Amino acid sequence: MSARTIAVPVSGAGLRMAALLLLIVVYTLYSTGPFVWVAAMSLRTTTEIAANPYGMPWPAHFEKFASAWFDSNYDTYFLNSVTIVLSAVALLTIIGGMAAHCFARYRFRFKSALYFLIFSTIIFPPQVTVIGLFQIMVDYGLYNTRVGLVLVYVSIQLPITIYILEAFFARIPKDLFEAARIDGYSEWSIFWRISLPVAMPAIATTVILNTILLWNEFLYAVVLITEDDKRTLPLGVLRFLGDQLEDVGMIATGLMIAIVPVVLIYVFFSERLIQGMTAGAVK
Amino acid sequence: MATVTLEDICKNYGNVSAVRDVNISVADGEFMVLLGPSGCGKSTTLRMIAGLETISSGTLRIDGERMNAVPAKNRDIAMVFQSYALYPHMTVRDNMGFGLRRRQKDKAVVARRVNEVAASIGLTEYLDRKPHALSGGQRQRVALGRAIVRDPKVFLFDEPLSNLDAALRVSTRAELTRLHRELSATMIYVTHDQVEAMTMGDRVCIMSHGEVAQIGKPMDVYLNPASTFVASFLGNPQMNLIPATVSEGVVDSGSGKLARSGLMSGSKVILGLRPEDLAITGDANDAVLSGRVISLEALGAETLVHIDAGSGKPVILRGGRETPARLDDVLHLTCKPHMARFFDAETGLAITPGDTQ
Numbered sequence: 001m002s003a004r005t006i007a008v009p010v011s012g013a014g015l016r017m018a019a020l021l022l023l024i025v026v027y028t029l030y031s032t033g034p035f036v037w038v039a040a041m042s043l044r045t046t047t048e049i050a051a052n053p054y055g056m057p058w059p060a061h062f063e064k065f066a067s068a069w070f071d072s073n074y075d076t077y078f079l080n081s082v083t084i085v086l087s088a089v090a091l092l093t094i095i096g097g098m099a100a101h102c103f104a105r106y107r108f109r110f111k112s113a114l115y116f117l118i119f120s121t122i123i124f125p126p127q128v129t130v131i132g133l134f135q136i137m138v139d140y141g142l143y144n145t146r147v148g149l150v151l152v153y154v155s156i157q158l159p160i161t162i163y164i165l166e167a168f169f170a171r172i173p174k175d176l177f178e179a180a181r182i183d184g185y186s187e188w189s190i191f192w193r194i195s196l197p198v199a200m201p202a203i204a205t206t207v208i209l210n211t212i213l214l215w216n217e218f219l220y221a222v223v224l225i226t227e228d229d230k231r232t233l234p235l236g237v238l239r240f241l242g243d244q245l246e247d248v249g250m251i252a253t254g255l256m257i258a259i260v261p262v263v264l265i266y267v268f269f270s271e272r273l274i275q276g277m278t279a280g281a282v283k
Numbered sequence: 284m285a286t287v288t289l290e291d292i293c294k295n296y297g298n299v300s301a302v303r304d305v306n307i308s309v310a311d312g313e314f315m316v317l318l319g320p321s322g323c324g325k326s327t328t329l330r331m332i333a334g335l336e337t338i339s340s341g342t343l344r345i346d347g348e349r350m351n352a353v354p355a356k357n358r359d360i361a362m363v364f365q366s367y368a369l370y371p372h373m374t375v376r377d378n379m380g381f382g383l384r385r386r387q388k389d390k391a392v393v394a395r396r397v398n399e400v401a402a403s404i405g406l407t408e409y410l411d412r413k414p415h416a417l418s419g420g421q422r423q424r425v426a427l428g429r430a431i432v433r434d435p436k437v438f439l440f441d442e443p444l445s446n447l448d449a450a451l452r453v454s455t456r457a458e459l460t461r462l463h464r465e466l467s468a469t470m471i472y473v474t475h476d477q478v479e480a481m482t483m484g485d486r487v488c489i490m491s492h493g494e495v496a497q498i499g500k501p502m503d504v505y506l507n508p509a510s511t512f513v514a515s516f517l518g519n520p521q522m523n524l525i526p527a528t529v530s531e532g533v534v535d536s537g538s539g540k541l542a543r544s545g546l547m548s549g550s551k552v553i554l555g556l557r558p559e560d561l562a563i564t565g566d567a568n569d570a571v572l573s574g575r576v577i578s579l580e581a582l583g584a585e586t587l588v589h590i591d592a593g594s595g596k597p598v599i600l601r602g603g604r605e606t607p608a609r610l611d612d613v614l615h616l617t618c619k620p621h622m623a624r625f626f627d628a629e630t631g632l633a634i635t636p637g638d639t640q
Contacts, residue, residue, distance in 0.1 A: 173368065181355045182355050184356040198371055198372055
């Protein structure tokens with residue numbers, strides 16, 4: 001019996017597609033790997049992890065989540081995160097929206113200089129500004145306060161918020177604003193009734209981006225908040241870090257509590273996010 | 284409804300003068316068309332009336348009241364934009380009621396008025412749609428409806444038909460004329476389309492380089508242009524403008540002659556002849572122009588004959604379907620003497636025979 005080889009023709013396009021798929025699979029494994037690992041560890045005890053760091057979560061210790069939430073103050077951290085992030089994002093949207101509206105619509109003296117000044121603040125890494133900021137917060141009695149952290153969050157995210165919204169507002173045809181002026185509306189009303197609703201895709205984008213970034217923010221929170229009851233979720237892990245012992249299992253559980261809301265936001269709003277990022281002129 | 288008066292209106296952007304000394308008086312209920320090529324200042328003039336541009340100098344009055352410093356929202360005007368400017372996040376109903384809601388707090392009154400206007404312009408079934416779900420013509424009607432709902436003193440239109448296709452433009456033109464008749468409203472309409480100006484306007488104001496070139500009833504302006512600019516801008520094909528000299532009651536075009544008294548002997552003039560006023564004659568002695576046919580355009584209902592009469596630019600004759608002309612024929616053209624127009628060769632301004640030059 002002779003062996004027969006069946007030649008399957010493979011086109012160049014097919015090869016390229018296969019290579020692309022392989023690349024995507026490798027990249028997905030690379031980026032989701034750490035997440036899956038932390039998720040697995042969040043259901044295991046520190047002793048189990050020490051014995052086998054990459055083991056599967058069998059049995060799954062779901063009670064660790066309840067323990068973290070009720071016994072390790074995570075309910076307070078969660079509430080703090082929600083309050084601080086929602087306040088900061090609301091302020092950012094309103095202040096950023098107004099500033100972007102002005103930059104996009106009006107011509108005034110020193111407009112370019114002011115825009116550059118606001119935007120130039122993003123070139124400094126937070127490690128550079130955080131020391132000075134710490135002193136300012138102490139001087140104004142805002143150190144170790146939730147209000148202080150909200151104000152810092154607003155200031156660090158304002159440039160990028162203005163940048164995204166200004167680009168969108170600038171694309172709104174000026175006829176819309178002029179029609180509203182003729183319809184009898186003041187500039188203030190036009191901002192609330194025309195600019196903001198028309199720019200909703202861009203507003204949604206900034207809300208989602210700011211929520212995710214601020215929800216995960218660690219550096220400013222760790223420097224400016226010291227009291228346990230005022231901590232946000234990313235600081236919750238500090239509770240499980242001791243001088244002698246790191247409770248790796250509980251750190252992973254705490255991280256999962258912090259991450260899940262962000263993942264949910266991303267899953268449900270990613271389409272909106274992409275829409276806003278790629279939105280063209282308003283028709 | 285109201286009168287609108289522009290007295291010596293000027294608009295400057297830095298050192299650039301966009302509109303100069305414009306004087307227009309629009310009567311109550313009149314349909315005035317501002318017509319001119321791109322950049323002539325017609326839209327700027329309209330925007331000054333609307334309050335969207337400041338007035339550099341001069342006086343704007345609506346119903347006799349000085350409006351220069353009055354904000355757009357207090358002028359009681361409505362404007363239809365070229366882009367329609369519909370609010371994309373609102374339904375047709377909200378778009379139409381948006382301006383009225385600002386002035387009329389009673390929601391029932393707003394709703395009734397929106398429904399009435401929507402019914403009158405055939406928009407009832409689209410009231411709950413958003414603008415992106417409408418065709419260009421429907422959007423245009425919503426923009427129109429939004430203006431009508433408010434029952435303003437003055438309607439302003441900034442090239443509202445430019446974005447419509449040819450067929451829709453014809454029907455919307457008729458609809459606008461009907462609306463004007465029904466509402467008896469004062470309307471000021473900006474366009475660069477002379478067909479719109481001729482068919483819709485009670486009067487036409489032709490603008491050039493920021494100045495008023497001529498104001499008058501469409502046919503008056505067409506028949507008696509005040510300058511070579513107006514003569515060449517109105518009419519398609521435009522009026523033939525032929526350099527000529529006057530000698531003892533005869534205007535010599537170089538390739539023919541036209542008897543006309545009242546013009547100063549020895550003067551240089553521009554002879555203006557509409558293509559439809561020219562006719563072919565067999566007698567060279569009767570000809571006001573003669574020349575060789577260089578091209579023919581058979582358009583179905585009519586034929587355009589391009590003739591090289593030695594005046595630099597081809598002369599165009601508009602003839603019937605059966606015009607007896609072939610390429611390279613030498614034609615002699617005549618015209619009714621009273622249809623010939625004369626312009627000063629230097630200034631380009633119209634000369635009425637008998638005027639002192």
